[in-house]
Amino acid sequence: MKIVSITFIMLMSVLLLNAQEKQENFKPKGVAFGKVFFNYHLDLTEGSDKVNSFEIQRSYLGYKYNFSDKISAKITLDAGPVGVGSSYTVFVKIAQLNWQISKPIKLSIGLIGLKQFDTQEKFWGYRYIFKSFQDEFAFGSSADLGANAEIKIIKNLTANVFVLNGEGYKKKQDNMGRLKVGGNLVYKPINGLILKAYYDIYGGKFNRGDTLVVDTTSIQTIAFFAGYKINKFRLGAEYDLQKGGEKYYHIAADHNLRGYVIYGTYMFAKKWEVFAEYFSFKSNKLEGETDTWNYNKDANGIVGGFQYSPVKGVKASLNYRTFLYDNPKNTDENLIYLNFEYKF
Numbered sequence: 001m002k003i004v005s006i007t008f009i010m011l012m013s014v015l016l017l018n019a020q021e022k023q024e025n026f027k028p029k030g031v032a033f034g035k036v037f038f039n040y041h042l043d044l045t046e047g048s049d050k051v052n053s054f055e056i057q058r059s060y061l062g063y064k065y066n067f068s069d070k071i072s073a074k075i076t077l078d079a080g081p082v083g084v085g086s087s088y089t090v091f092v093k094i095a096q097l098n099w100q101i102s103k104p105i106k107l108s109i110g111l112i113g114l115k116q117f118d119t120q121e122k123f124w125g126y127r128y129i130f131k132s133f134q135d136e137f138a139f140g141s142s143a144d145l146g147a148n149a150e151i152k153i154i155k156n157l158t159a160n161v162f163v164l165n166g167e168g169y170k171k172k173q174d175n176m177g178r179l180k181v182g183g184n185l186v187y188k189p190i191n192g193l194i195l196k197a198y199y200d201i202y203g204g205k206f207n208r209g210d211t212l213v214v215d216t217t218s219i220q221t222i223a224f225f226a227g228y229k230i231n232k233f234r235l236g237a238e239y240d241l242q243k244g245g246e247k248y249y250h251i252a253a254d255h256n257l258r259g260y261v262i263y264g265t266y267m268f269a270k271k272w273e274v275f276a277e278y279f280s281f282k283s284n285k286l287e288g289e290t291d292t293w294n295y296n297k298d299a300n301g302i303v304g305g306f307q308y309s310p311v312k313g314v315k316a317s318l319n320y321r322t323f324l325y326d327n328p329k330n331t332d333e334n335l336i337y338l339n340f341e342y343k344f
Contacts, residue, residue: 030065035343037128044334055081070100093143093169104152111169112148115160115184116140119196123227123236124263126275128341129317130303133261137281138247139221139240141168156188166202167249178203192230198223203251217253219245232267255293256284276304298326315341
C-alpha cells in the first residue's frame with residue numbers, strides 16, 4: 001500500500017510540473033450555493049417514544065471559485081443534528097482544489113468529495129429522502145482528506161484512483177497513519193446505461209522502520225452498480241461487500257458485511273414521480289457463533305413514495321419506509337415521511 005501511495009504522489013507531481021495554463025481573456029469568478037434537507041415524520045413503530053418530529057437532516061452552505069478555466073476551488077460547510085431539538089454541529093465537509101491538468105486528467109486534492117457512491121446517489125436522485133446504500137450502512141464516507149485523479153480513458157470509460165486518510169471527514173487520521181487506496185471504473189456503453197465497479201483497501205500491516213508495529217487484517221470494499229434510464233423510467237441495482245471491518249474505518253478480522261439494493265422510478269407527469277427501493281443488509285457468522293455478529297442490525301428494508309417538484313431547486317416527497325429486522329426480538333420500524341429539499 002505504501003508503494004502505491006508513493007507512486008500516486010510521484011505521478012501527480014510529474015503531471016503538475018508539466019501542466020501549462022492558458023488564462024487569456026479569463027475572468028476569475030465565484031458563486032455561492034446552499035442546500036437544505038427538511039422533513040416531518042410520523043413514527044408508527046410499536047412502542048416508539050418520539051412519534052412526531054420536524055427535523056433538518058442536513059444544511060449545506062458553500063462557495064465555488066474559478067481561478068482559471070482549469071483550476072477551481074470549492075468549500076462546503078455541513079450542519080447536521082447531534083441530538084434532540086435544534087442542536088447542530090457544523091463540519092467542513094469539502095475544501096478541495098480541482099485542477100484539469102490535461103484534457104483527460106483532473107486532479108482533486110484537500111478535503112475532497114469521494115467517488116465511492118456518488119454515481120449511485122446521482123442516479124437514484126433522492127438523497128434528501130434516504131441515503132444511498134453504502135452511505136446508510138457505513139461502507140464508506142462521502143468525503144475525506146486525500147487526493148483523487150479522474151482519468152478519461154476513452155469517450156465512454158472513466159477511471160478514478162485515490163489515496164485517502166480513510167476515516168472520513170468527521171474524524172482525524174488514526175495514530176498509525178494508515179491510508180486507504182483504491183479506484184473505480186465507470187462505463188457508459190450505450191445511451192442511458194451506466195456500469196460501475198469499485199474497490200478500496202484500508203489498514204493492514206503497518207511497519208515503522210524494521211519493526212512491525214501492528215499486524216491486523218485489512219478492510220476491503222468491493223461494489224458493483226448498474227443503472228438504466230429510458231424515457232420516463234430509471235432502474236438501478238447495486239451489490240456491495242465489505243471484508244475485515246465493522247465499518248469502513250473500524251478494522252475487525254473476519255467481520256464481513258454485504259448487501260444489495262434494487263430501485264426504480266417512473267415520471268408519470270411533468271413534475272411528478274413515483275419511486276420504490278428494496279434493500280438487504282447482512283453480516284456473517286463468526287466461528288463458533290449461532291447468529292451473525294451484527295444480528296441486531298441485519299435487516300431488509302423498503303422505501304417508496306411520490307415526489308413533486310413545483311419549481312427548479314425545490315422538491316417535496318411523501319413516502320413510507322419500513323425496516324424488517326432478522327432478529328425477531330427487534331421491533332420492525334414503520335415510518336411516514338414528508339421530505340423537502342430546497343437549494344440554490
